[in-house]
Amino acid sequence: MLNKKVVLYVTGSIAAYKSVYLLRELQRNGAEVRVVMTSFAEKFVSSLTFASLSKHFVYDDNSFTDDAEQIKHIELAKWADLSIVAPASADFIAKLANGIADNFALTTLLATDSRKIIVPAMNDVMFHNFATQNNLEVLKKNQITVLDTATGMLAEGYSAKGRMLEPLDIINQVKRSLIKTGELNNFKILVTAGGTQEDIDPVRVISNRSSGKMGYAIAEAAAQAGAEVTLISANCNLQASSGIKVVPVRTSSELMNTVLSELPSYDALIMAAAVSDFRVHEVAKQKIKKDPNQDYFELILEKTPDILKQVALAKQEHQLIVGFAAETQNFEKNAQKKLKAKGLNMIVLNDVSNPKIGFSSDDNQVTIIDDKQKVIKTEIASKIEIAQKIIEIVEQKLR
Numbered sequence: 147m148l149n150k151k152v153v154l155y156v157t158g159s160i161a162a163y164k165s166v167y168l169l170r171e172l173q174r175n176g177a178e179v180r181v182v183m184t185s186f187a188e189k190f191v192s193s194l195t196f197a198s199l200s201k202h203f204v205y206d207d208n209s210f211t212d213d214a215e216q217i218k219h220i221e222l223a224k225w226a227d228l229s230i231v232a233p234a235s236a237d238f239i240a241k242l243a244n245g246i247a248d249n250f251a252l253t254t255l256l257a258t259d260s261r262k263i264i265v266p267a268m269n270d271v272m273f274h275n276f277a278t279q280n281n282l283e284v285l286k287k288n289q290i291t292v293l294d295t296a297t298g299m300l301a302e303g304y305s306a307k308g309r310m311l312e313p314l315d316i317i318n319q320v321k322r323s324l325i326k327t328g329e330l331n332n333f334k335i336l337v338t339a340g341g342t343q344e345d346i347d348p349v350r351v352i353s354n355r356s357s358g359k360m361g362y363a364i365a366e367a368a369a370q371a372g373a374e375v376t377l378i379s380a381n382c383n384l385q386a387s388s389g390i391k392v393v394p395v396r397t398s399s400e401l402m403n404t405v406l407s408e409l410p411s412y413d414a415l416i417m418a419a420a421v422s423d424f425r426v427h428e429v430a431k432q433k434i435k436k437d438p439n440q441d442y443f444e445l446i447l448e449k450t451p452d453i454l455k456q457v458a459l460a461k462q463e464h465q466l467i468v469g470f471a472a473e474t475q476n477f478e479k480n481a482q483k484k485l486k487a488k489g490l491n492m493i494v495l496n497d498v499s500n501p502k503i504g505f506s507s508d509d510n511q512v513t514i515i516d517d518k519q520k521v522i523k524t525e526i527a528s529k530i531e532i533a534q535k536i537i538e539i540v541e542q543k544l545r
């Protein structure tokens with residue numbers, strides 16, 4: 147959560163429309179938000195949109211008043227816990243880096259000692275220009291957090307680096323930069339997510355309903371705690387925030403090979419992926435045609451290797467291995483069995499039969515059991531909160 151008083155500064159860029167969504171996401175995360183717009187920003191998006199959503203008037207260059215009792219830029223500067231400039235144009239960045247305060251937004255930013263986060267958005271050539279890069283360096287050297295730009299389609303109609311990050315990515319990075327301590331600084335965490343696919347023929351697969359949300363949330367929570375994170379992602383339609391290295395895989399054997407080759411340089415493996423237990427014994431080389439006389443069709447399946455069992459053989463003494471148990475009955479008993487059989491340090495038990503907390507849901511409830519038989523049951527909470535709890539325990543064990 148971001149239970150903070152946030153001032154969102156919107157400057158002149160086509161990306162200003164995305165700040166409407168950013169405002170919404172900040173509120174969804176518990177922030178109270180006031181918006182300041184530059185006169186250029188007001189050409190792109192109406193201040194009424196921000197006023198309606200923030201339920202507060204928008205500050206702009208008309209907010210300077212003659213009233214000596216009410217110096218609005220100083221009041222707002224003091225009110226803020228956090229200042230986010232998104233989008234930050236090249237011109238605004240240049241002025242901010244040089245203490246120029248020729249509008250309400252710059253004056254307020256100059257007067258606030260709140261934490262500052264800059265989210266640039268501009269044309270790729272302007273972004274790479276030496277002046278912009280020098281100005282961003284000046285901001286960074288002065289404890290201002292500067293987020294990167296994304297590569298993608300620019301308003302100019304071609305793809306290049308300079309786009310503003312997406313609102314959810316901004317929120318994740320803001321949270322990460324606000325973490326009090328990097329409890330997992332200097333630790334490397336390997337996470338798997340999603341569900342593997344096994345080929346039947348060139349067009350058909352056997353798979354499962356895992357969305358990957360839990361694994362992605364764990365990767366995010368580990369990164370927020372300061373860890374270097376690699377996420378091995380099996381068939382997920384999700385976006386990891388920048389800073390997390392994503393290695394895509396498809397089949398259980400690709401997943402196993404990637405896990406085993408990455409494992410030696412990591413401190414912990416968190417195996418949230420749902421792995422196919424069986425694959426087709428002989429994959430058809432051509433698409434299997436329907437036989438009009440056949441109502442039933444048999445496939446011969448063979449077991450896939452248990453990746454965690456292979457990990458148990460390869461693991462080094464200091465490495466922490468966390469498995470998941472997806473169960474629909476005999477929950478704790480089954481989880482305890484898996485903990486032992488797979489040589490795990492910890493297992494996270496999931497009731498996948500409950501639609502409120504199962505596959506694809508944004509929420510979860512888990513029971514965490516460790517190899518000392520300590521049992522922790524969480525409340526129903528968002529997958530990111532559950533992930534933070536899991537990471538907190540991982541962190542205690544790694545220390």
Ligand code: CTP
Nearest residue numbers: 417419421423450451452453454469470471472
């Ligand atoms: N797992 C694995 N390799 C497999 C199957 C599962 O490493 N071939 C891992 C999963 O990533 C998870 C844990 O083992 O961390 C438990 O997975 P789960 O599907 O709950 O159990 P299974 O071992 O497949 O047993 P069962 O299907 O009988 O419940």
